[in-house]
Amino acid sequence: MQKTYDIYGMGNALVDIVTEVSDDFLDTHGIEKNFMTLVDEERQSQLMNAINLPEADKKCGGSAANSIIAASQFGGSTFYNCKVAQDELGKFYLSDLKANGVDTNLEESNMEEGITGKCLVMTTPDANRTMNTFLGITATFSKSQIDEAKLKDSSYLYIEGYLITSENGQEAMKHAKKLAEEAGTKVALTFSDPSMVKYFKEPMQAVVGDGVDLLFCNEEEAMLFTDKDSIIEAREELKKVAKKFAITLGANGAIIFDGDTFIDIEPYQVKAIDSNGAGDMFAGAFLYAITNGHSYAEAGKLASLASSKIVSQFGPRLEKTEAKAILEHLAN
Template sequence: MKKFQIVGIGNALVDVLAHCDDAFLDANGIGRGIMQLIDMPRAVDLYGRIGPAQEISGGSAANTIAGIAQLGGRTAYVGKVCDDQLGAIFAHDLRAQGAVYETPLAPKANGHETGRCIVLVTPDGERSMNTYLGWSEFLTPEDIDEAQAASAEWIYLEGYRFDGPESHRAFAKAIAACKEAGGRVSVTLSDPFCVERHRDAFRRMIREDVDLLFANRAEILSMYQTDDFAAALKAAASEVAIVACTESEKGAHILAEGQHWHVPAIPTRIVDATGAGDLFAGAFLWGLANGHGHEAAGRMGCIAASEVISHIGARPEADLRTLFSRYGVL
C-alpha cells in the first residue's frame, strides 16, 4: 500500500467570500461566473469595495484535497504561501483537515504575499472569482518532492496552476516520478479561459500522461473547440482512460472502459457554487482510490458537490461518508 492515495498540486490561496448583485459586477468590470486574474493593487481596491466577507482557506485543488482528507483519505498537498497572516490560515486549515502539507513558507521579505481569491456570490449562487495568485504563482520543479509523488496512487493537478512561469516543468517532474512508480495522473481543466491560454500544453499532457480528466461542460467544449457536447466527450474519451465531466444541474457524465454513465445531480438550494467541481473531483477520486466503480464514484461526486453548494465556502460542512450511506453508495 502506498503512503498516499492522492497528492494534489496547485494554487494555495485564501478565499475571501462576499455577496453582491449583478449591478456590482457590472460597475466594477467583473466577468460573471468566471475566474479573472488580478494584480495586487486590484486585489486591494476590490477588497475595499466589497461588503462583509468571510476568509476561508481555499484554492481549487486544495479544496479537493481537503474533501478527500475529510473522507479519511491519505492525502498531501503542494502549493506555495508566504509566512504571513493568510499563509498561516491556509497551512493551519489544510493540516486541520488531516492533509499533509510540507511546502516551506516563503519569507515575508520576498516581495509577494499569500494569494487570495475574492469570490463574489450573486443571489442565484453563481460565483465570480477575482484571483491574485501571489506567491502561489511561483511553483517550480524544486518544490516537487519526487519521493512524495512516487508514494502516491494518484496525483491531482490543478489546471489553474498552468498560469505560472515554471509550473509546467513542475508538473512534468511530478508526473514522471508518479508514473515511474506505477501511480496514475489526474488533471482538472479548471476554467475555459485557462484552457484557451494553454490548450496546446493541456492537449499534449492529456494525450501523453493523463489517466483521468476532470472538466465541466464549458471547459471540455473549449478544449476540443466545438459546440457539440457529445462530440467533445467522445474526443476526450479517445485520449484519456477516464473522463469525468460535470454539467451543473444536469449532473455528470463518466466515460471509461467504453461505457458512458450519466449521473443525475442531487437537488439542493444553491447558496454558493464555489467548490462544486472541486468537491466532485475529491469524492470521485476518493471513490476510485477505495475500490468503488466509476458510476458509484460519479454519484459520490454529485453528492459532495450538492453538499458544498448548499452553504457558503468550498469545504464540506456535513459528513460526506454519512451522506454517501444515506444515498446508498457506501
C-alpha cells in the same frame, strides 16, 4: 505495493475570501462574470474595500486544495503540495490544512518572505461564482517544490489546471506527470476553469501530452478543449487524451467514462445558492471513492451528492459531520 497516500495534489495555495455581490457590482467594476481573472494586489484590494467584507468567509483554498480537503474529510489519505509565504495568511493556510488531516510540504521553517495569494470569490444571486485572484508567492510555484518521494508513494497525482498560467507552473505540471508515470502513480488532471482552456489551450495540450489516466472538466471546458459544438462529440474526442474522465453538467448531473462505457450520473435536486467549489468537491469525492474500493458509478453518485450539498450553501467546503452523513446515506 500499497502506497501511503491515496491522492497527492498540487496547485495554487490561495486563501479564499468568499462573499456575496450583485450583478450591478460586477458591471460597475468591470468584472467578467463566471470567470477566474488574475489581478494584481492593488486591484484586488480596491474590490475588497468596495465589498462589505465582514460578511466574507475565509478558508485555505485553491482548486486542488479544496478537492484534497474533501477527499480527506471522506476518509482518504492525502498530501498537498503548494507554496505560501511566511506571513499571517501563510501560517493560517498551513494550520487549516493540518486541521483537515492533510499532509503537506509546507513547514514554517521553509516558507519564504512574500505575500500569500488570495482569491476573492464573488457569488451573485443566481448562484454563479466569479473569482478575482492575486496569486502572490504561489505564482513562483515550480518543480523545486515537488516532494518526489511523497508523489511516488501516492496512488494518484492530482494536478490543478490553474497552474497553467505561468511557465514555471507548466514546467512543474509536466515534471510531476513524468515522475508519476515512472513510479506507476496514476495521473489525474482538472481543467479548473473555462478560462484556463480558452486562454492557455496550447500549454494545456502540452501538459496533457500523450494522455492522462483521469480527467475532470465541465461541459464548457470539454467543448473548448476539443473544439466541438456538442457534448456528445466532445466526449468522444476526449477518449483520445484521457483513459477515463468525468464531465460535470451542473444541474443536469454528470457523465462518467470508465474506460469502457459512459455512465450517466443523475443530479440531486437542490436549491442552488453558490456554485463555488462544486467542481472541486466533485473531483475530491470521486478521487476518494475510486481509491477506496468503489466503482466509477458509485464514485459518481457520491460526487454528485456531495457537490449538490456544496451548491446549496456558501463556501466550497463541507463540515466533517456532513461528509460522514453523506457516506452513511449512500451506504444505506
